[in-house]
Amino acid sequence: MDFKSSDTLTSGAITGPRAQDVLPATAAAAVKVVIVGGFGVGKTTMVGSVSEIRPLTTEETMTQAGIGVDDNYGSETKTATTVAMDFGRISISEELVLYLFGTPGQERFWFLWNGLFEGALGAVVLIDTRRLQVSFDVIGRLEEKGVPFIIAVNDFPDAxxxxxxxxxxxxxxxxxxxxxxxxxxxxxxxxDTLLTLMRYLHSLSATKT
Structure with a gap:
């Protein structure tokens, strides 16, 4: 599942923001949320599909170097992969804005996760039921960091x-x-998946008061 309309970060000239990219004047709170999961589970696709601004990605073309290293079962036709992060934004209400950070899925890029998890209020763990095992380390790292999360089963047709x-x-x-x-x-x-996360975080907050 690839989102083909996203912008890739490059070293080219930076232009001013479009009107639709500017943060709404009514926004009173901004929350960082991470979209995590194994390789090829749909993180870039989710950020791209839901973002109200042009999503930024750090996708690179997959090369022979990944053969035998990256587990691409179920994603054999995938030609590009995230090497740093995806970024998008969605306004949940006039006051609440979510900043979305999608993490790279390959194990060789997991050293970047600590920085992406920093300051995150919560996480969506995307899973592919054909490859549940790739989710174990993801969930374990979130638990170690104390980041609350929900599980989102990405419904691939043959899963x-x-x-x-x-x-x-x-x-x-x-x-x-x-x-x-x-x-x-x-x-x-x-x-709706992100709204489920927000409701879950609200319920956790309510139990602490």
Whole structure:
């Protein structure tokens, strides 16, 4: 699942922002959210589909160097990969804006995660049920950092469907962690996933007061 309309960061001239890229004057709070997951699960696609500004990506063409290193099962036709981050923005309301940071999925780029997790209020963990195992380290790192997260099952056409309880056990999740289905290609589905994260974060905050 690739989003082909995003802008790639380059060293070219920087132009001024478009009118639709300017932060709304009514915005009172901005929150950092990370979109994480293994290689090829749809992180760039989700950021691109839901962002109200032109998403920025750091995608590079995949080369022979990744053969035997990157696990591309289920993404054999993928020709580009994120090497630093994806960035987008969505206004949840007139007052609340989410800044979205998509992480690189390959293990050789995981050293970048610590910086991307810094200051994040929460995370969406995108999973591909054909490759659940690539999600274990992702979830473990979020738990180590104390970043609350939800699970979003990206519904690839040929991916197996599992009952939520089966997924929860397989991923060793606490009972309260939400699991939702989504289609990262579609704006409404991606937006609803982010709203689920916001509701979950609100519920966690309420239990602490």
């Amino acid at each position: 197996p469907r599992h009952p939520m309880d089966t997924l929860r056990r397989a991923l060793d999740l606490e009972q309260g962690v939400p699991i939702v289905h989504c289609d990262a290609r579609h704006r409404v589905s991606s937006r």
